[in-house]
Amino acid sequence: MQAFKTVIGFVLSTFALAALPAQEAGQEAQEGVSSQAEGALDSRLTLRLKDRELRDVVQSIRRKTGANIIMDPDIEAPVTIDLQDVHWRQALSLVAEQAGCIVTEREGGVLKVEKPPRVYFAFENTDIQKVIDTISKISGANIVVAPEVKGTITVRLKNVPWRHALDAVVKTLGFVVVQEDFGILRVVPAANIEQDLVTKTIPLRYVRPRSVFLPIITSDYIQDLRNVQPLQKGESSFTLLDTLRNMITPDIGSLEYISETNVLMIKDTRPVVETIERTIAMMDIEPAQVQLDVRFVTTTNDDLLDIGISPGGSGWSASLGLGQIPTRLPFDLGVGGWEDSIIANETGAGPFVDGTNLQNLPATTTIPSVVFGALNFQQVTATLRLLARDSRSEIEQAPQITTLDNHTATIFVGEAVRYAQARVEQGQAGGLLLALEEGDESPVNIGFQLLATPHIVPGSDKIIMEVIPQRTSLSGTGSSAIAPAGFDIFEVGGGSAAGAGQIALPRVASSTLSTTVLLSSGETAVLGGLKSKTESETITKLPLLGDIPLLGYLFKNRVKQETTSTLLVFITPHIIRSTEDMTASMQKVLEERMRDHRSSLAQTREAIFGK
Numbered sequence: 001m002q003a004f005k006t007v008i009g010f011v012l013s014t015f016a017l018a019a020l021p022a023q024e025a026g027q028e029a030q031e032g033v034s035s036q037a038e039g040a041l042d043s044r045l046t047l048r049l050k051d052r053e054l055r056d057v058v059q060s061i062r063r064k065t066g067a068n069i070i071m072d073p074d075i076e077a078p079v080t081i082d083l084q085d086v087h088w089r090q091a092l093s094l095v096a097e098q099a100g101c102i103v104t105e106r107e108g109g110v111l112k113v114e115k116p117p118r119v120y121f122a123f124e125n126t127d128i129q130k131v132i133d134t135i136s137k138i139s140g141a142n143i144v145v146a147p148e149v150k151g152t153i154t155v156r157l158k159n160v161p162w163r164h165a166l167d168a169v170v171k172t173l174g175f176v177v178v179q180e181d182f183g184i185l186r187v188v189p190a191a192n193i194e195q196d197l198v199t200k201t202i203p204l205r206y207v208r209p210r211s212v213f214l215p216i217i218t219s220d221y222i223q224d225l226r227n228v229q230p231l232q233k234g235e236s237s238f239t240l241l242d243t244l245r246n247m248i249t250p251d252i253g254s255l256e257y258i259s260e261t262n263v264l265m266i267k268d269t270r271p272v273v274e275t276i277e278r279t280i281a282m283m284d285i286e287p288a289q290v291q292l293d294v295r296f297v298t299t300t301n302d303d304l305l306d307i308g309i310s311p312g313g314s315g316w317s318a319s320l321g322l323g324q325i326p327t328r329l330p331f332d333l334g335v336g337g338w339e340d341s342i343i344a345n346e347t348g349a350g351p352f353v354d355g356t357n358l359q360n361l362p363a364t365t366t367i368p369s370v371v372f373g374a375l376n377f378q379q380v381t382a383t384l385r386l387l388a389r390d391s392r393s394e395i396e397q398a399p400q401i402t403t404l405d406n407h408t409a410t411i412f413v414g415e416a417v418r419y420a421q422a423r424v425e426q427g428q429a430g431g432l433l434l435a436l437e438e439g440d441e442s443p444v445n446i447g448f449q450l451l452a453t454p455h456i457v458p459g460s461d462k463i464i465m466e467v468i469p470q471r472t473s474l475s476g477t478g479s480s481a482i483a484p485a486g487f488d489i490f491e492v493g494g495g496s497a498a499g500a501g502q503i504a505l506p507r508v509a510s511s512t513l514s515t516t517v518l519l520s521s522g523e524t525a526v527l528g529g530l531k532s533k534t535e536s537e538t539i540t541k542l543p544l545l546g547d548i549p550l551l552g553y554l555f556k557n558r559v560k561q562e563t564t565s566t567l568l569v570f571i572t573p574h575i576i577r578s579t580e581d582m583t584a585s586m587q588k589v590l591e592e593r594m595r596d597h598r599s600s601l602a603q604t605r606e607a608i609f610g611k
Contacts, residue, residue, distance in 0.1 A: 033060040035088070036460040039577045041065060041285050044459030045091045047083040054079050054099040058113055061092055066578075071113045075101060087459060102161055109281040119165045122156040128173055131155055132187060135166050146188040149175050178270055193269045197252070200273045202264045207284045209238035209259065240283060247276055288405045288577045290454040290463060295570035296397040296413065298471075300563065308540075308557035397448055402576070405456045414447010417474065419487070422503045436503070444506055446472050454573060461521040461575055468514045469527055469569040476507035511567060519573055527569040534563045 032048045043065045049057060054077045062069045065088045077099035083091055092111070096103050101115045117139050123131055128151050136143045139162035151173045157165050170177055170187050178186045178196060188196075241257050244264070248255050253268030255276075264280070266273055403409035421439040451468040474486020483489045483504035490503055511532065517525045541547070541556035548555075576582050 033057065033064060035064040036462075037456075037458075037575075037577070038064060039066045039581075040288065040459070041067060042458040043088045044085050045083065045088050046085060047081055047091060047095070049082070049095075050080045051078045052080070053077075054095065054101070054113075057095055058092070061088055061095075064088065068108075068110045069113065070110065072115060075099070075113065075115050077101070077115075085459075102163075105278065107277075116161045116163060118159050119157050119162050120159065124154045125152045126154070127151075128153050128169065128175075131169050132166065135162050135169070138162055142182075142184045144184065144186045146186070146192065148189045148192070149173075149187050176271070193271070196269065197267055198270050198273055199265070199267045200277070202266060202277060202280055204262045204264065204280070205284050206286055207240055207280075208262055209241070209257075244276055244279065247272065247279070288456050288575055289402055289582075290405060290456065290465075291400065291402045291574040291576055292409065292450075292452055292454070293572040293574065294397075294399050294401070294411070294450055295568075296399075296448045296450075296469075296471075297568045297570065298396075298565065299568070300565045303562040303564075305560040306557075308553060399450075401452075403452075403454065405454060408451065408453045410449065410451045412445060412447060412449045414445055414449075414472075416443035417446055417486075417506060418443040419506050420503065421505070439505070444472070444474075444508055446474060446508075448567075450569070450571070452571070456575060463519050463521065463573050463575065464516065465519065465525075465571075465573060466514075466516050467525075467527065467569075467571060468512065469567075470510065470512045471567050472508055472510045474506050475509040478504060513569075521573060521575040524570055524572040527571065528566070531564070531566045533565075536561050 032050075032052060034046045035043045037043045045061065045064060047057075054075060055071060057079055058069055058071055061067070067088070069092070079095055079098055081095060081098055083094065086094075092113075093103050096113050099115075100118075101113050104112050104114060106112055119135060119138050121134060123134075128149060129145055131153060132143060132145055132149075135141075141162070143166070149170075153169060153172055155165075155169060157168075160168075166185070166187075167177055174190060175187055176190050176193060178188060178193065180186060238257065241255075241264075244266075245255050248266075249268050249272055253266070253272060255267075256265040257263075258265065266276055268276075397413045399411045399413055401409050401411045419439050419442050420436045421442075423435045423437055425433055425435055449470045449472075451470075453466045455464040455466075456462075457464060476483065476486045476488040478484055478487040478489060480489075482502060486506055487504040488507050490505060509532065513527055515527065519525055538559045539556065540559075541552065545554075546552045546556040574581075
């Protein structure tokens with residue numbers, strides 16, 4: 001029962017996933033906000049809005065990007081805007097501006113949409129402290145002014161947010177605004193900022209220095225990623241750290257990195273620390289992943305033409321059998337020796353044949369029957385094979401691999417073949433000795449390898465991918481115990497028979513394709529062109545007879561074989577931005593496995609019970 005519920009749940013979830021794109025498309029049409037990169041902090045949005053509430057628009061942007069956005073509860077304003085392919089942060093600012101609001105950034109990367117009071121005033125040659133006091137009364141902000149802040153200013157502002165007005169006023173006379181905790185603002189001279197250093201601890205989540213232990217990717221088309229020079233104690237290879245150190249105030253600030261906890265310790269003025277925080281918030285984001293679904297399909301086509309009369313495996317043969325030939329050497333027949341009774345009969349006293357005494361017959365010499373030679377055609381197979389045989393085969397590999405954005409991934413499907421090489425060295429007695437050792441380039445990887453580096457286009461679901469598929473195989477003509485299939489035999493050693501030897505080395509055929517493609521998530525690229533063609537023709541004939549015009553076809557056989565092998569690589573990338581995408585990908589794989597399982601069960605049932 002539990003298994004039945006599990007299957008039902010899986011089926012329902014599959015139907016829910018199938019209906020999800022249609023539901024999302026309808027929701028996007030209703031919201032008027034669409035994005036190619038769902039859930040990505042670098043999303044680019046398209047907005048088609050007419051008299052939509054700002055709160056609903058902000059919720060749609062938050063849902064599309066996954067950003068942390070809050071709003072003041074009393075903001076209610078309609079928005080009408082038409083934007084095409086705009087970064088979501090810029091789109092949020094433009095939408096808020098149209099509703100009379102601004103977007104401020106709080107600690108931790110939280111964005112707040114608020115509607116601050118706006119100022120309408122004009123001052124002419126007025127003391128700056130009076131202007132600041134007016135802005136404080138309009139906004140209700142807590143502002144502290146240092147006694148060194150002095151001077152007169154002429155200001156004319158209309159419908160400007162109070163914070164922008166404050167910054168513009170103090171900067172005109174060379175002062176700065178420092179924000180303290182609980183929203184307190186201090187207006188101080190720029191020189192005093194150096195006395196107000198703050199210390200900030202910023203933990204890094206996803207950004208880390210490059211590890212000193214790197215996986216070695218074996219390929220002829222990638223450089224060795226290992227460090228050329230070893231790092232010193234306490235040193236790390238971290239490009240982001242070098243960038244942030246350039247932002248520190250010289251001779252004042254400091255930045256330290258604690259590798260054990262992946263934490264930055266920053267000490268500098270508050271504006272510098274805030275700038276570094278914003279930079280880290282942009283860089284330290286969850287990286288997207290790319291799942292590569294690869295299909296290696298190899299098709300082999302054999303065309304065989306066999307015509308003529310086959311002489312069999314050993315060909316036509318002629319055998320010569322020699323009988324016994326009588327000779328007088330080293331004997332002298334007819335002189336009464338003992339050998340006369342074996343071959344010659346001169347006395348007439350001879351044996352009886354069929355009861356007849358042959359002793360009265362004239363003296364004769366017996367010569368046995370001799371067969372001097374014979375042509376043997378028993379192994380000749382007079383078969384006429386006027387046919388063309390066309391055979392096809394298909395080999396498919398379906399690996400899957402997941403890698404981070406901008407990271408290289410490789411997968412190899414095949415086997416490693418080891419081989420030996422010969423080395424001639426001088427022996428103790430002065431002679432040459434032939435020694436065998438493992439080859440310098442052994443083992444040879446035979447099979448399929450895919451090297452891919454995906455780059456997700458920011459703000460979209462498109463992927464720029466560098467792909468290098470490679471196929472290697474053994475192409476030697478060996479067919480013996482010394483040289484197996486794919487190997488060739490080579491003669492090694494000196495000229496004498498004692499110093500000569502044979503060694504088998506592999507002959508490797510390789511096909512490689514290097515390309516860069518632009519795909520959308522879920523699209524399939526077909527990479528072809530890895531094609532090999534082998535032609536062979538063998539003519540077997542009886543000498544002289546096979547060269548006779550027309551009649552020679554009775555003594556000749558011709559075999560022509562053509563083999564064509566083609567490798568097609570189908571690669572489909574899928575962008576994984578969240579755990580929901582990973583779950584959907586897993587369920588898709590499970591669905592394919594269940595479909596294959598059902599197909600296998602159906603074939604087994606038909607084989608047993610019939611259709």
